[in-house]
Each structure stands twice: as structure tokens, then as C-alpha cells.
Amino acid sequence: xxxxxxxxxxxxxxxxxxxxxxHGTHNARExxxxxxxxxxxxxxxxxxxxxQVRKIEALARRRVRERxxxxxxxxxxxxxxxxxxxxxxxxxxxxFIAELLRDRLSPWLTREPKRTLDLCAGSGCLAVLLALxxxxxxxxxxxxxxxxxxxxxxxxxxxxxxxxxxAIRSDLFGSIRRHKYDLIVxxxxxxxxxxxxxxxxxxxxxxxxxxxxGSDGLDLVHRILAEARRHLNPxxxxxxxxxxxxxxxERAYPRLEFAWPETSDPGTVFILRREQLPARANRR
Numbered sequence: 001x002x003x004x005x006x007x008x009x010x011x012x013x014x015x016x017x018x019x020x021x022x023h024g025t026h027n028a029r030e031x032x033x034x035x036x037x038x039x040x041x042x043x044x045x046x047x048x049x050x051x052q053v054r055k056i057e058a059l060a061r062r063r064v065r066e067r068x069x070x071x072x073x074x075x076x077x078x079x080x081x082x083x084x085x086x087x088x089x090x091x092x093x094x095x096f097i098a099e100l101l102r103d104r105l106s107p108w109l110t111r112e113p114k115r116t117l118d119l120c121a122g123s124g125c126l127a128v129l130l131a132l133x134x135x136x137x138x139x140x141x142x143x144x145x146x147x148x149x150x151x152x153x154x155x156x157x158x159x160x161x162x163x164x165x166x167a168i169r170s171d172l173f174g175s176i177r178r179h180k181y182d183l184i185v186x187x188x189x190x191x192x193x194x195x196x197x198x199x200x201x202x203x204x205x206x207x208x209x210x211x212x213x214g215s216d217g218l219d220l221v222h223r224i225l226a227e228a229r230r231h232l233n234p235x236x237x238x239x240x241x242x243x244x245x246x247x248x249x250e251r252a253y254p255r256l257e258f259a260w261p262e263t264s265d266p267g268t269v270f271i272l273r274r275e276q277l278p279a280r281a282n283r284r
Contacts, residue, residue, distance in 0.1 A: 001048050003040065007032050010060050020200035023069040023092040024077055031070055035059055038074045067201035077123070082132070084125045085154045089147040091210040093125040095187040096263040097241055101129045105183070108237055108259065108271050113137050113182035117231070119172060119224065120144075120188040122210055124152030124165070130185065131161045140179070142170040145209060172220065173227045180233050187241040188220040189213040217245040218252065225253065225277065232274035241269045 007029070014028035025031045039056050040048070048056075059073050071077040071092040077084050079098040086092055113134055118127035118141045127141035139161075141152050149167045156165045168175055191199070191211040203211070213219045221242055228238045242249055246267045250258065256277075258270040 001053055003036060003048060006048065006053065006056060007036055010035065010056065013060060013064060017064040019064065019067065020202045022094070023071050023202065024094065025070070031063075032060075035063070035070055035074070038076065068205055069202050072205060077125075079125050079129065082125075082129065084123050084128070085151065085158060086123050087151065088205055089145070089207065090123040090151045091206045093123050095126060095241055096265055096269050097126055097185050097187060097239055098129055099263050100239065100261055100269065101126070101133050101185075104133055105237065105239065105261075105271075108261070108273075109183065111182070111235070113236075115179075115181045115233075116140070116183040116185070117142065117176070117179075117181045119184055119186035120210075120220070121152050121167070122148050122187070124155040124167070126185050126187065127152065127165050128155055128159050128161060130183070131164050132159070137164070137182075139165045140168055140176070140181075141165055142168045142172075142176065144169065144171045145207070148207070148210070172223055173231055176231055180231055180236075182233050182236045183239070184228060184232060184237070185239045186224060188224065190217045190221065190241070190243040190245055192217040192245070216248045216252070217243065218248060221245075221249065222252070225256075228272075229274055229277040229279060232277075234274060236274045238272045238274075238277065239269065240271075243268055246270075 010032035011029040014031055021031060025034055036056055063070055069092050071086050072088055077086045077093045079093050084093055114137055116130045116137050116139050121127050121141035121143045124141050127139050130139045143149050149169055152167045156162055170176055189211050190213045193215050196212050260267050260270055263269055
């Protein structure tokens with residue numbers, strides 16, 4: 001059997017099973033290609049031996065029968081060109097903030113940050129990207145979940161960034177105390193209560209602590225906006241991802257002048273400067 005044949009067969013199986021995607025791929029063919037290339041790393045016309053075929057087919061069966069995200073089966077997820085270790089202790093990385101970091105947050109970031117924070121770090125993927133994009137910066141990676149921070153530390157070690165990234169257990173800014181940053185990025189939980197009830201089986205393998213965010217999906221965002229100013233240096237930036245909750249956010253904070261940078265899913269990430277944030281971001 002050739003890789004191209006197995007790709008078609010696996011993609012057909014995923015399509016017939018009516019799987020849900022969104023953990024790094026968008027359709028059955030992309031998912032099949034990721035699975036096969038992760039196991040093999042070979043060209044499409046490379047011939048497979050029986051052991052390789054059995055391994056791929058076994059993983060494909062689990063993907064169909066158990067509806068486990070492929071990232072968990074492979075223990076890897078990608079953001080751009082960077083691969084990260086993942087398992088069910090963290091959500092599968094898929095932040096649009098990664099797109100903005102590739103451009104170093106231009107034009108909003110006007111000076112090289114010396115100290116940065118990844119709030120709600122999960123796998124630590126954004127903390128790693130911060131360290132890679134800003135080689136002179138120190139990075140804190142904060143998360144409430146001790147098990148998530150174990151995964152964060154795996155990725156810090158994977159990229160040999162232990163001297164520059166510090167993992168901190170913190171309920172948002174709770175353990176940050178008086179530390180201040182030039183840049184804070186956050187991809188907090190933002191799934192509404194209603195959407196949580198409708199999640200496909202694939203998403204139910206992810207920790208609900210990293211997804212659920214109350215009736216408007218903004219429970220943590222409200223807290224972040226209330227506290228972020230105290231933890232930003234003058235001219236510092238807050239960059240936060242909120243999924244599809246832009247309308248609810250702008251209704252709640254009509255006086256805040258949110259910037260909405262262009263990403264592949266527009267209107268999902270906002271940027272605010274420290275000076276735009278009130279001492280406490282009171283809602284309407």
C-alpha cells in the first residue's frame with residue numbers, strides 16, 4: 001500500500017464517521033494527512049510496510065470510535081511551524097494570538113518587551129512563542145491548574161527555555177503580586193454555558209476548566225480587565241482572545257476602545273494599552 005492510498009482510505013473513514021474537527025485541522029483529509037505524516041514523515045508515494053499500516057489504522061480506529069482529538073492521540077499539536085507536547089491535561093493549542101506574535105504584534109508593540117506574561121498558559125505554547133519571538137524577554141507562564149503546568153514545563157524543557165520561562169500556579173493575577181509586565185497575552189476560557197452544553201464529543205475530552213466561562217463567556221475576561229492595569233508597565237499591552245464574544249464584550253464595556261487586529265478569524269482577539277484601561281474596568 002502507498003501512503004496516498006492510505007490517505008484516501010483514512011480520510012473516507014473520517015468523513016463517514018462524521019467527526020468534528022478544529023483541533024489543528026479543518027476537515028477529514030487534513031486530519032488524515034496529519035495522522036499519517038506524524039507517524040511516517042514520508043512522501044505520498046512511499047510504500048508502507050504492514051507494521052506502519054497497522055499503527056496508522058489503529059490510531060484512526062481510536063479517532064473514530066472514541067472521538068479523541070488527534071492531537072491527544074499523537075501527543076502533539078502545532079501552532080505555525082512550532083510543535084508542542086499535549087495531552088488531556090490541557091486544551092489543544094489553537095490560539096490566534098500566535099498569528100500576531102509572528103509579526104511581533106506590529107504596529108501595536110513599539111518597543112522590545114523585557115518582561116512578558118502568558119496568563120492562562122495551559123500547554124505553555126504562547127509562553128514559548130513569546131520567548132522565541134523576543135529573545136531578550138523574561139516570560140512568566142501562569143495557570144490555575146497544577147496538571148496543566150506540568151505540561152507547560154514539558155514544553156519549556158522541549159525548547160530549552162528553562163532559564164527564561166517561569167511556570168507559576170496562579171488564579172489569574174492572584175500569585176503575580178506586584179510584578180509588572182511590558183506585554184500580557186491571554187487565551188482564557190471563553191465558552192458560554194449554552195455552548196458548553198452543545199460541544200461535540202471531541203471537545204469533551206478537553207478539561208472543562210480551560211473552556212467554560214459562564215453565561216456570556218466572559219467570566220475570566222471581566223476579571224482580567226479589572227486587574228490588568230496594575231500589572232502593566234507604562235505603554236504596556238494586554239492582548240486577549242475571546243472567541244466569538246466580541247459583541248457581548250463591547251456591550252459590557254462601551255467606553256473601552258478595543259483594537260481588533262486582523263487574524264484568520266477576525267474579531268476574536270483584542271488589544272488594549274495600559275493607558276486605555278481604567279484602574280478598575282467597570283462594566284456598564
